[in-house]
Structures are given as structure tokens and as C-alpha cells.
Amino acid sequence: MRRTLWRRAVCAAGLALTIALPAAADDTPKRGGTLIYMIPADAPPSFDAQREETYATIHAAAPYYSTLVRANPMDPGSPDLVCDLCTEMPTPTDNGKTWTFKIRTGVKFHDGTPLTAADVVASWNKIIFPPEGVVSPRQSNFLMVDKVEATDPQTVVFHLKFATDAFILALADPYAWIYSKAKLDQDVHWYEKNILGSGPFKFVKYETGQSIEGVRNPDYYHAGLPYLDGIKGIFADKQVTRVEAIRSDQAAIEFRGFPPTVRDELKQALGDKLAVQTSDWNCGGLITPNHKKKPFDDPRVRRALTLAIDRWGSAADLAKIAIVHTVGGLTFPASPLAPSKEELQQIAGYWPDIEKSRAEAKRLLKEAGQENLTFELLNRSTDQPYKYYGIWVVDQWAKIGVHVTQKVLPTGPWFAAMRAEDFDLTVEGNCQNVVNPLADVGKYLPHTISEGNYGNFEDEHEVDLYNRMLRELDKAKQKALLLEFNKYVLDEQAHGIFLLWWQRIVPYHSYVKGWKIGPSHYVNQDLGTVWLDK
Amino acid sequence: MHRYIVSRLLLVIPTLLGAATLVFILMRLIPGDICLVRLGSGGTGFSTQALAACHAEIGIDKPWLLQFWDFIWGLARGDFGISMWSGKPVIQEIATRFPVSLEVALLATTIAIVIAIPLGTISALKQNTWIDLVVRTFSIAGIATPAFWLGILSILLVLDVSQAITGHPWMPSIDYVPIWKDPIRNLSIVMLPAITVGYRYAAVSMRMTRSAMLEVLREDYIRTARAKGLLEKIVINRHALKNALLPVVTVIGIEFAFLIGGLVVTEQVFNLNGIGRLMVQAVQNQDYTLTQALVMLTVTLAVLSNLVVDLLYAWLDPRIRLK
Numbered sequence: 127m128r129r130t131l132w133r134r135a136v137c138a139a140g141l142a143l144t145i146a147l148p149a150a151a152d153d154t155p156k157r158g159g160t161l162i163y164m165i166p167a168d169a170p171p172s173f174d175a176q177r178e179e180t181y182a183t184i185h186a187a188a189p190y191y192s193t194l195v196r197a198n199p200m201d202p203g204s205p206d207l208v209c210d211l212c213t214e215m216p217t218p219t220d221n222g223k224t225w226t227f228k229i230r231t232g233v234k235f236h237d238g239t240p241l242t243a244a245d246v247v248a249s250w251n252k253i254i255f256p257p258e259g260v261v262s263p264r265q266s267n268f269l270m271v272d273k274v275e276a277t278d279p280q281t282v283v284f285h286l287k288f289a290t291d292a293f294i295l296a297l298a299d300p301y302a303w304i305y306s307k308a309k310l311d312q313d314v315h316w317y318e319k320n321i322l323g324s325g326p327f328k329f330v331k332y333e334t335g336q337s338i339e340g341v342r343n344p345d346y347y348h349a350g351l352p353y354l355d356g357i358k359g360i361f362a363d364k365q366v367t368r369v370e371a372i373r374s375d376q377a378a379i380e381f382r383g384f385p386p387t388v389r390d391e392l393k394q395a396l397g398d399k400l401a402v403q404t405s406d407w408n409c410g411g412l413i414t415p416n417h418k419k420k421p422f423d424d425p426r427v428r429r430a431l432t433l434a435i436d437r438w439g440s441a442a443d444l445a446k447i448a449i450v451h452t453v454g455g456l457t458f459p460a461s462p463l464a465p466s467k468e469e470l471q472q473i474a475g476y477w478p479d480i481e482k483s484r485a486e487a488k489r490l491l492k493e494a495g496q497e498n499l500t501f502e503l504l505n506r507s508t509d510q511p512y513k514y515y516g517i518w519v520v521d522q523w524a525k526i527g528v529h530v531t532q533k534v535l536p537t538g539p540w541f542a543a544m545r546a547e548d549f550d551l552t553v554e555g556n557c558q559n560v561v562n563p564l565a566d567v568g569k570y571l572p573h574t575i576s577e578g579n580y581g582n583f584e585d586e587h588e589v590d591l592y593n594r595m596l597r598e599l600d601k602a603k604q605k606a607l608l609l610e611f612n613k614y615v616l617d618e619q620a621h622g623i624f625l626l627w628w629q630r631i632v633p634y635h636s637y638v639k640g641w642k643i644g645p646s647h648y649v650n651q652d653l654g655t656v657w658l659d660k
Numbered sequence: 661m662h663r664y665i666v667s668r669l670l671l672v673i674p675t676l677l678g679a680a681t682l683v684f685i686l687m688r689l690i691p692g693d694i695c696l697v698r699l700g701s702g703g704t705g706f707s708t709q710a711l712a713a714c715h716a717e718i719g720i721d722k723p724w725l726l727q728f729w730d731f732i733w734g735l736a737r738g739d740f741g742i743s744m745w746s747g748k749p750v751i752q753e754i755a756t757r758f759p760v761s762l763e764v765a766l767l768a769t770t771i772a773i774v775i776a777i778p779l780g781t782i783s784a785l786k787q788n789t790w791i792d793l794v795v796r797t798f799s800i801a802g803i804a805t806p807a808f809w810l811g812i813l814s815i816l817l818v819l820d821v822s823q824a825i826t827g828h829p830w831m832p833s834i835d836y837v838p839i840w841k842d843p844i845r846n847l848s849i850v851m852l853p854a855i856t857v858g859y860r861y862a863a864v865s866m867r868m869t870r871s872a873m874l875e876v877l878r879e880d881y882i883r884t885a886r887a888k889g890l891l892e893k894i895v896i897n898r899h900a901l902k903n904a905l906l907p908v909v910t911v912i913g914i915e916f917a918f919l920i921g922g923l924v925v926t927e928q929v930f931n932l933n934g935i936g937r938l939m940v941q942a943v944q945n946q947d948y949t950l951t952q953a954l955v956m957l958t959v960t961l962a963v964l965s966n967l968v969v970d971l972l973y974a975w976l977d978p979r980i981r982l983k
Contacts, residue, residue: 168941171698171745180701261713263699263706318747334746334756335941336933337835360835360931363941367834367931370815374831395819395829538692538946541700546691577707 153639159658160356161638164368164380168361169335172318175301176253177261181647184300185381186338186359188651190236191303191323192347194227194246194282195294197560199655202644203405203460205561207298211246211324211347212282222289222599225297227282233347235306236328243276248307250274250282252314253299260314266577267296267565270596290596291604295562300648326352326654335361346654353640353657372634378658379634382647383407385449385510392633401636403643406452406460407628408566409557411515413503414622417583419550422501426494428620431551432475433487434526435519439480441626448514451629455612456567459627460645463563463605465612474617475624487526500529504549506540515553515625544580551623552580559648563608564596570615570622581621588614588621661974668967675963676956680735683955684728687948693720694744694946718744720948731952740953745945750953753938758920760836761927761934763846764854765919769912771858772865777908779862780869781901787874795866802863808925811856815929818852834931853930857923861915868911872904879903906976913969914962921958 167182175183175191196210197203209215212227219226233241254271256262270293273285286293303323309316321329326348327340341356360377362368369388371377373395384392392400415422415431422428437453445451455473457464470476477483491497505516513534520530535543543549558566573579575589591614595607615621632643640655695714699706715721719730734741740750783795815831822830832848839846876882877900885895923936935954942950 168937169746171945172747178701179699179706182701256713259713259717261699261710261717263710265710266707315747333933334748334753335938358835362834362931364928364931366812366815366929370819370831371834371931374819374829376831376834395823536692536944537700538694538697539690540692541696542692545696 153659155353155640155655155657156659157353157657158355159660160358161354161379161653161656161658162358162360162377164371164377165338165359165361166363166365166368166380166382168363173321174315174317175303176249176305177263177318178301179263181382182361184648184651186332186361187321187323187329188300188303189325189327189340189352189357189653190321190329191325191652192233192241193298193300193302193304194250195298196300196652197298197644197649199650199652200642202642202646202650203561205295205462207294207560211241211304218289223286225284225286225293226277227284229280229282230347231280233324234345235322235324236343237306237322239306239308241304241306241324242279243282244279245307246282246304247274247276248310249302249304250284252305252310253302257314264299264301266568267299268293288597289599290564291599292562292565292596295560296565298560300559300646300651325652327354327357330356337361348654352654354653357653375635378638379632379641381632381641381651383449383630383632386446386629386631389631389633396635399636400633401638402631402633404632405630405643405645406458407449407557407630407647408458408559408561408645409555409628410454410456410458411450411511411625411628412554412556412622413515413519413551413625414544414554414579414581415551415620416547416549417581417621418547421494421496421499422550424494424496425619426490427496427499428623429474429617430487430490430494430496430526431523431528432616432620432623433477433483433490434528435475435522435623435625436480436483437476437626438478440518440522444514444518444626445629448511449628449631450511450514450626452627454624454627455616456570456622456624457563457608457612458558458561458566458645461561461563462601463608465609469609470612473613474620476616484526491526491528497527498529499527501531501550503530503532504540504543504552505532505534506553507534507536511628512553512555519553519623519625547580547582549580554580557646559646561645564604567608567611567615568592583621585619585621588619665967665971668970672960672963676735676959677732679955679959680732680952681728683952684731684948687946687951688724690946692946694718694948695720697945698745720744727948731949735956740956741949743942743947743950745942745947745950750950753950754935754953754957757934757938759838760850760932761920761923761936763839764850764857764923764926764932764934765916767850767854768858768861768919769916771854772861772915773912775858775862776865777869777901777905780866780908781873781896781904783866783870784873784877785896795870799863799866799870802859803867805860806925807856807860808929810859811853811926811929814852814856836933849930850932853923853926853932856930857919857926861919864915865908865911868908869904872907873900876900876904902976906973909972909976910969913965913972917958917962917965920961921954 165185170180170182170186173187193210194212195207198208211229213230216226229243235241251274253262254268270286270288270290272287275283277283305317326343326346328343330339330341332338337358337360339358342352368380389402415428417423441453452459455465455470471478506512516532523530544552556569568576569578571592572584591611598604598607616624637659639659640657644650695711699710743750743753779795783792786792818831819829832852833845836849837845882900885899921935921939924940927934927937939954942954
């Protein structure tokens with residue numbers, strides 16, 4: 127069963143990753159040159175990835191840092207992780223509760239000081255057990271960790287409270303940069319304004335809000351890497367600027383992703399000088415009903431709203447104009463643990479016959495006394511894909527006679543409205559990094575467990591189901607539990623109304639080689655394997 | 661004169677205080693705060709603990725009155741504080757961007773003056789002829805066309821034309837370099853935004869020049885000058901234009917002050933790391949300290965540019981006495 131699952135995973139990934147690399151696989155990397163790339167953001171708030179949530183920090187400074195383990199740079203969508211600072215991926219002991227990592231010898235920070243297990247432990251302790259006053263937004267991903275310790279200068283041991291498959295995937299967090307213990311001891315906030323890592327590139331300079339530059343690290347521990355002499359990231363928040371920069375070859379690539387219309391525009395302008403890589407994106411859109419507001423406390427109403435949405439019929443058209451693409455449940459579609467199409471079609475809102483689905487939606491609304499339902503949909507003023515989601519569902523709900531108005535707010539006020547429970551339904555996103563099927567669905571747990579859930583409900587059954595799933599080590603049983611979880615959250619209770627998964631489209635100059643797209647724009651950004659065929 | 665300047669400068673204090681109070685309150689009336697933007701930028705959730713730590717670190721968990729006192733006391737000492745977003749001194753954030761906006765503003769003003777005054781004068785002198793019609797159409801188009809749209813269009817035009825001619829699309833660099841480091845590259849970067857902004861600026865000034873000139877040309881002293889047999893050139897340049905310039909100088913002064921902090925969209929379109937773009941970022945990020953400082957800077961510049969305009973009035977028209 128496990129082998130079948132992984133085979134299906136490979137097939138799914140193959141379907142999801144439509145890679146149009148013009149370079150043949152046997153291209154011999156060339157050394158030298160400077161990669162100029164666009165960073166689709168303004169100045170990052172800080173350079174301390176351990177405290178930030180934005181990709182602006184990752185895209186700006188990941189090339190200067192190392193991590194303990196990471197996604198495979200040559201296959202970043204694969205669940206098979208590889209070592210960065212460790213020497214080999216360990217097999218856990220103590221019934222899966224102890225993970226021992228050997229750290230490479232001879233690794234140096236860019237200031238010449240040696241990197242040891244003490245630095246790795248100090249960095250992970252800051253993430254998992256942050257001192258008072260230190261922000262660590264992904265701390266909850268490591269609730270299974272009991273203790274991290276260095277048993278000798280080259281050995282790091284993670285002791286877990288319980289064994290779970292979610293741990294090792296969480297450990298590959300691309301934000302988990304390894305810092306110098308000495309610097310952290312000196313000032314725990316030092317890394318917010320300074321860059322000092324052990325990654326493939328050495329930091330040179332940062333022009334605030336404009337650009338960031340680095341040069342090749344000659345002491346890099348991955349032999350022969352990096353290929354480039356230097357890198358330069360240019361910050362540009364406006365999409366039009368970034369597109370024009372790529373078109374005029376002022377920049378070779380932007381790693382986050384463009385909408386399909388931009389891909390077409392660049393392809394038309396640059397022809398075969400442009401390469402495109404496409405992938406399913408580990409980001410999904412969802413609508414969260416506020417269970418504290420009537421009539422959304424009634425599962426029949428929530429169920430009717432998900433039944434009205436024609437996901438199968440709309441996905442292809444929406445994919446032409448927006449960064450959305452794949453119909454799926456709560457689990458990343460290319461994951462071996464994701465429900466199959468047939469399984470998905472058993473869930474409300476995913477039925478193959480939309481007319482039947484909408485008839486059932488109308489029946490449920492009538493039964494709940496909500497035939498003339500009217501409400502306000504809260505949305506975030508981010509063009510892609512939030513506004514597209516909003517316009518789409520308003521139209522879909524109109525087809526069952528539900529009248530909806532949209533309220534679109536900037537990020538700050540949007541979060542404030544959700545936290546204040548001041549909304550009927552809200553459009554949200556769930557964007558994760560390394561695909562971690564068990565942990566990634568944590569977002570859909572009640573607010574008391576998952577503070578990122580704004581549905582304002584309690585559900586002991588759901589929490590129990592999740593806890594069983596998190597502790598389950600058998601892949602087939604994990605998949606079955608995940609399917610049960612999907613059915614329960616999306617159909618039976620309709621706590622959330624899942625929309626479509628995103629698609630990541632990265633058009634770039636074809637002379638850029640050695641970079642592989644993955645299902646997350648946070649992953650595979652150290653640029654160590656990138657080279658220029660010029 | 662000196663007394664007048666000092667009294668005008670002293671007026672800056674209550675103006676700044678009023679603006680400071682207003683911006684302090686308005687920023688805090690916007691729902692949400694910088695921590696929500698910062699922690700939520702990934703699109704996922706975050707813990708209350710993380711939010712509380714962020715509030716404490718930035719200092720927005722303190723009572724408003726205390727925050728206001730910190731702000732005013734800092735202002736009195738010339739200390740604008742630390743940017744809540746970047747953690748860097750606000751003065752440093754502004755100082756990095758100010759030269760960029762200043763350069764574009766100066767260049768746009770030069771372009772505007774060079775275009776507006778001659779064309780506005782010619783249009784007035786050739787009133788109701790085809791020349792007047794062309795100039796008026798040109799100026800109305802300038803007022804009606806948004807600078808950001810013209811900016812995008814001009815970049816696309818450069819890209820398309822260069823691709824058609826050379827086969828390779830080209831556009832000015834989007835990575836700013838100061839003029840003292842590479843003057844040619846610098847000018848290639850700031851020229852398009854300066855022309856884009858300068859056109860609208862010129863259009864406004866051109867219409868003002870034309871109407872002021874038309875008014876002045878009907879004055880008795882112009883008729884007298886012509887009756888005395890003065891050369892038309894002297895009548896126009898020495899007698900008419902100098903007097904017609906008074907309202908034009910006002911427009912130029914106001915526009916210049918606006919340009920320093922007001923190139924909000926143009927700086928975004930051309931990826932210029934100036935004050936306007938910084939203002940957008942500060943407001944979007946709900947960075948109270950930075951927004952407050954930028955508003956203070958804009959208000960100060962507006963007040964000072966009005967003062968300079970008033971002083972220019974006295975120079976242009978000796979009948980005006982500044983008291």
C-alpha cells in the first residue's frame with residue numbers, strides 16, 4: 127500500500143509539475159556571472175527569517191544562510207529531504223522520538239568562525255523555545271519537540287514528546303536559518319539588522335528597499351558550489367516594473383510567480399529566450415464562515431454555501447487569468463496523502479454534477495429557513511488571487527439565490543476584522559512551505575488549538591481526529607484519517623469552504639539554469655545550484 | 661523683512677503641532693496595526709503570544725497618551741524615533757530616499773519651467789490662432805493624463821521601439837545610482853519619470869502663464885509701453901512677463917513642495933526608491949513612526965516653499981512689501 131501511495135505521488139507530482147526547461151539534463155554547469163533577480167516586495171521588515179513571515183526576507187537573504195535539512199534543490203517538490211548542514215539524514219530511534227543529526231565538520235560562518243552543533247541548537251531553541259520578547263511565528267509547528275541538545279560539537283539531538291511524521295518535514299522549514307550562537311548570546315535581535323550565515327553566498331551590501339548583493343562564498347561546504355560569482359536582488363513591489371525588468375533583461379528571473387497573463391505577455395515578447403516552470407503551489411484559498419454569526423452557526427447553511435460552488439467547472443477558466451489552478455481538498459493535491467478525484471467527488475462541493483449540488487444547496491437553505499440569505503464577504507485587498515476568489519464565489523452563490531456584497535480591506539484591517547470576529551464570512555489563504563500534509567491541515571482546527579483559524583467554533587471530535595492523525599506512523603492509515611478529516615471539515619461540518627489550490631508560474635530568461643521550481647516560493651531559494659548559460 | 665521671515669518660521673511650530681496631532685490620531689484610528697501586517701504577511705495565522713511580543717517590542721502596547729508624548733518629545737529634540745517596520749532610525753530611512761525624490765522634483769520643475777513659460781506666453785500672444793489651439797490642447801492633455809499611466813506607457817513605448825529597432829527590448833535601469841557615481845546612468849533613470857511628472861506640472865503652469873499673460877497684456881501700462889514705441893520684445897519680456905509670473909511662481913512653488921512627497925505612484929511605476937514610495941509603504945505597513953515623520957517632513961516643506969514663494973513675490977513686484 128505504501129509503495130502504491132508513493133508511486134501515485136510521483137505520478138501526481140509529474141502531472142502537477144509541468145516543467146518546460148529548455149536546457150537538457152546533461153548540461154554542464156558554467157561558472158561565473160552575476161544573477162540579477164527581482165524580489166516582488168518592498169524592503170523586508172528584518173533579515174531575521176526566524177521571526178518573519180514574509181517571502182521578502184527569504185528571497186533577499188536565503189542565499190547567505192544554511193539550514194539543518196532542506197528540500198532537495200534538484201527536486202524541491204519531493205518529500206525526500208536532504209541534508210544541508212547535517213552529514214546524512216538520520217533514522218529516528220526510541221520509537222521515533224529521538225532524532226540525532228551529525229553536523230558537517232569544517233563549516234564556517236562568513237566571518238571565519240566555525241559553525242558547530244552549539245550554533246544549530248541555539249538557533250533551534252530560539253525558534254522552538256523563544257526567550258521572552260522574541261517573536262517566533264512558526265513555534266507551534268514544533269509542539270512535538272521536547273528538547274534540543276548538543277551532545278558533542280558535531281551532534282545535535284532532538285527529543286520529541288511523541289513520534290510523528292510531521293516532525294522531519296517541519297524541520298526543513300526554509301525560515302530556520304542557522305545563526306551564530308555567539309551573536310545570539312550577544313544580542314538575540316542581532317540578526318534582524320545584520321546578515322551573517324554560512325550559505326553559498328557572502329553578503330556584500332544592502333541598499334535599503336532597493337537592492338541586496340552578495341558574492342560567492344569560496345569556503346562553501348557543498349563542494350563545487352555555488353556556480354555564480356555573485357547575486358543581486360532588486361526590490362520592486364509593482365508587478366509592471368518586474369515584468370518590464372525581465373523583458374528588458376535587467377533581471378533574469380523573479381522566483382515567486384506571475385499570473386498566466388504575464389507568462390503569455392513575456393513569451394510573446396521574448397520567444398525562445400524565455401523558459402517557464404510551472405507547479406502546483408502549496409497555497410490554497412478558503413472561505414471561513416464565522417460560526418458565531420447567525421445563520422452560519424447552522425451546518426446546513428455552511429454546507430449549502432460550499433455545495434453552490436462549481437470547482438470542477440470553473441478551475442480551468444480561472445486558471446487562465448489568476449494564479450489558481452487545481453481542485454483539491456485540504457491536503458496538497460500532489461501529496462501521496464491527498465484524496466483521489468473519486469474520493470474528493472464524494473465530498474459536498476466536489477460532486478461531479480453541479481446542478482444536483484445546487485439543488486441540494488437550495489433545499490438545505492430552505493430547510494434552514496434561509497431562502498433569501500444575504501451577507502457580507504470580507505476579503506483582503508490583494509489582487510492575486512484573493513480578489514479573483516471573491517468575485518468568483520459571489521457569482522457562484524448568486525446561482526442559488528444568495529445575495530452577497532464584498533468588503534475588501536488592506537492586510538492590517540482585514541486581520542483586525544477577523545480577530546475582532548467582525549465578519550460573516552472571510553476569504554483566506556493557507557500558504558505553507560515544505561509540503562507537510564499532517565501539519566499543514568492544522569490551520570483548520572478550532573481557534574483554541576490553531577490561532578490562525580477565525581471560524582470561532584469548538585469541535586472536540588475534529589481535534590481528536592487530528593491528534594490521532596498526527597501520531598499515526600502508518601502511511602495508509604494516515605491517508606485514511608486525512609480523508610476522514612477532509613470529509614468531516616469540508617462536508618459534514620463545513621467549518622471551512624475550500625476553494626482552489628494556487629499555481630506557481632515562473633517565467634525567466636532561458637540562460638538561467640540549475641534552478642528547479644517547487645511547490646513553495648519559500649523553498650529552494652539559496653541559489654547555490656544556479657548557473658548562467660551565457 | 662528679517663522680522664517677517666522669523667515670524668513666518670515661528671508659525672511652522674503650531675502648524676507642525678496640529679499636523680502631528682492629526683496624523684497621530686488618524687493612524688491609530690485605522691483598524692489593525694503593524695504587527696498584524698508583519699505577522700500576517702505570509703497569509704497564514706499567528707499566535708496571540710507572537711502578537712503580544714511584537715506589540716511589546718514596538719511599544720504600541722503603551723497607552724496612546726504615552727505614545728503621543730514620546731512622539732512630541734522626540735519631535736522637539738529632532739528625534740523621529742525608530743521605524744516600526746525596519747527597526748532603523750526614521751531619519752536614516754528618509755535620508756536614503758530624499759535625494760531621489762529631490763532630484764526628480766528638481767528635474768521635473770526645470771522641465772516644467774522650460775516648457776510652460778515660453779509656450780504659455782506664445783499661446784497668450786497668439787490667442788485664438790491655431791498655435792494657441794495646439795498649445796491649449798497640449799496643456800489640457802497634460803492635466804487630464806494621469807502621470808502613472810503616462811509613465812507605464814512611456815516605458816512600454818521605449819521597450820517596443822527599442823525592440824523594433826535593435827531586436828532587443830531596452831529600458832532605463834530600475835536600479836538607482838546617485839548622480840555623483842554615474843551621471844549618465846543616473847540621468848537615464850530619472851529622465852523618464854521627470855518628463856512624465858514634468859509634463860503634467862508644465863501643463864498646469866502653462867495654463868496659468870497664458871491666462872496671467874492675457875490679463876497683463878490688456879493692462880494700460882502695456883498699451884502705454886507700446887505707444888511709447890518700445891520694441892515688442894521689450895514690452896513682452898520686461899513689462900508683461902515679469903508681472904504675469906506672480907501666479908505662475910505660486911503654482912510652481914506649491915507643485916514643487918507636492919512633488920517631494922507626492923510622487924507616490926510615479927515612484928512605484930519607475931521603481932524609484934523615493935519619499936513617495938516610502939510613504940506608501942509606511943501607510944500600508946501601518947508604520948506609525950515613519951508615517952508621522954514623513955507627514956511632518958511634507959508639512960515642513962509645504963510651509964517653507966510657501967515662504968519662498970512669498971519672498972519671490974517681493975522680488976518680482978517691489979510694490980509688495982512684506983510686513
